[in-house]
Amino acid sequence: MKVAVVGASGAVGQEFLKVLAERNFPMDELVLFGSARSAGNEYEFKGKKLVVKELKHGDDFKDIDIALTSAGAGISKEFAETITKYGAIMIDNSSAFRYDNDVPLVVPEVNPEDSKNRPRNIIANPNCSTIQMVVALKPIDNLSKIKRVRVATYQAASGAGAQGIAELENQVKEVAEGKTPTIQKFPYQLAMNIIPHIDIFLENDYTKEEMKMNWETKKIMHTEAEVSATCVRIPVARAHSEAIWVETERPLSIEEVKTAFAKAEGLTVVDNPAEKNIQCHFLFREG
Ligand SMILES: NC(=O)c1ccc[n+]([C@@H]2O[C@H](COP(=O)([O-])OP(=O)(O)OC[C@H]3O[C@@H](n4cnc5c(N)ncnc54)[C@H](OP(=O)(O)O)[C@@H]3O)[C@@H](O)[C@H]2O)c1
Structure with a gap:
């Protein structure tokens, strides 16, 4: 299992890192993405230093299984194709896709079954x-x-x-x-x-x-x-x-x-x- 966090430097991105570590989320590799502003910055995850990569249109998501995205609605819309085209599931925290009929809007404690029907490989998170x-x-x-x-x-x-x-x-x-x-x-x-x-x-x-x-x-x-x-x-x-x-x-x-x-x-x-x-x-x- 390979997981990406897009927007790692942000308020939500930092919480993602904390929760993934706290829950000991089963994964082999974690990759961090951000804009040119935070690219190159290092964050510690379970004792290891991870370097933020700049988010670009390319093949960086080829081996990613799950991408947790929280870099704003505009970035989510712009990069959805790049992130999902090789099969990664994009779990998006922004408001970009919440009301799209072909994107499930899921809270795991409430409607987990909706996440199974995700024709675009995108699952949206609601507002906090x-x-x-x-x-x-x-x-x-x-x-x-x-x-x-x-x-x-x-x-x-x-x-x-x-x-x-x-x-x-x-x-x-x-x-x-x-x-x-x-x-x-x-x-x-x-x-x-x-x-x-x-x-x-x-x-x-x-x-x-x-x-x-x-x-x-x-x-x-x-x-x-x-x-x-x-x-x-x-x-x-x-x-x-x-x-x-x-x-x-x-x-x-x-x-x-x-x-x-x-x-x-x-x-x-x-x-x-x-x-x-x-x-x-x-x-x-x-x-
Ligand atoms: N805060 C909340 O409680 C909350 C709750 C629910 C949903 N959300 C949603 O989650 C998203 C992020 O919110 P936040 O509160 O974490 O905001 P934030 O603290 O301002 O962080 C924004 C993040 O987006 C990244 N970013 C901006 N432009 C980018 C680009 N061109 N390419 C790659 N990364 C880029 C930033 O990276 P750099 O530092 O590299 O620029 C930063 O990591 C928003 O859509 C927000 O509506 C937030």
Whole structure:
């Protein structure tokens, strides 16, 4: 098994390397790609130094089995043919192919079977806020069909990539030093602030980030349930949070949902307010 990571220097690329090592992913070789900016840079992987190669149109993907790509939608579109033409499976983190009918949109805990039907050898990953929501929605939907979802997100700077994290860190320093914060990546100052604006505003007055949660959930969960999202950027470096309101066809009890969550893959129920341990807290209103 030979694996490639495209966009190795990025926020997502670096997480790929960490997770591949943590999970001891079975592979014989790992190859890293980036633009001319990071080509030649070295990253350590399981005690070995790997050098980033420049991504080019050519035969570099001839022996690759799986390519994990996270270099932006434009790069994914431009290089999809180069990456997949010799049979490599491209698992793409960008928004390039998420809504294409011949590209499955997959979250392994929710719809792994969809990954088997991949006529273009591309499997798309959803937006980060959709992924964590559908992992929690799936066990509920299995108990009783979900009719409607309302979600408010609390999204970290990491969602805007490595430059987003750097901008927040820099702004925190600037604010502490009494300077005017430098704004480049976010629409407003993020340090000491909260910004209800991620991606562009659309004609229906939702942002694209908010609509992605609706469009992607329908495709992944094969549902017509509408998702109304409010996506908000908060001043933390990493880890998104969400408050999710769910309406089901049949009223569910909290115990029923907790039991389903406890059995579900990818979820840990941490709900102990007495110990101030409330990563996942349930509120229930019948009707
Ligand atoms: N951050 C998240 O939480 C998140 C979540 C879901 C999806 N995504 C998606 O994942 C993608 C990457 O996001 P990110 O947050 O990791 O961004 P990032 O930190 O800005 O990293 C971008 C990566 O793309 C590479 N790249 C840019 N132009 C390239 C080119 N011409 N050829 C090869 N590589 C090139 C960069 O390499 P160089 O350093 O060599 O330029 C860098 O490794 C985006 O499509 C984003 O929407 C991000």
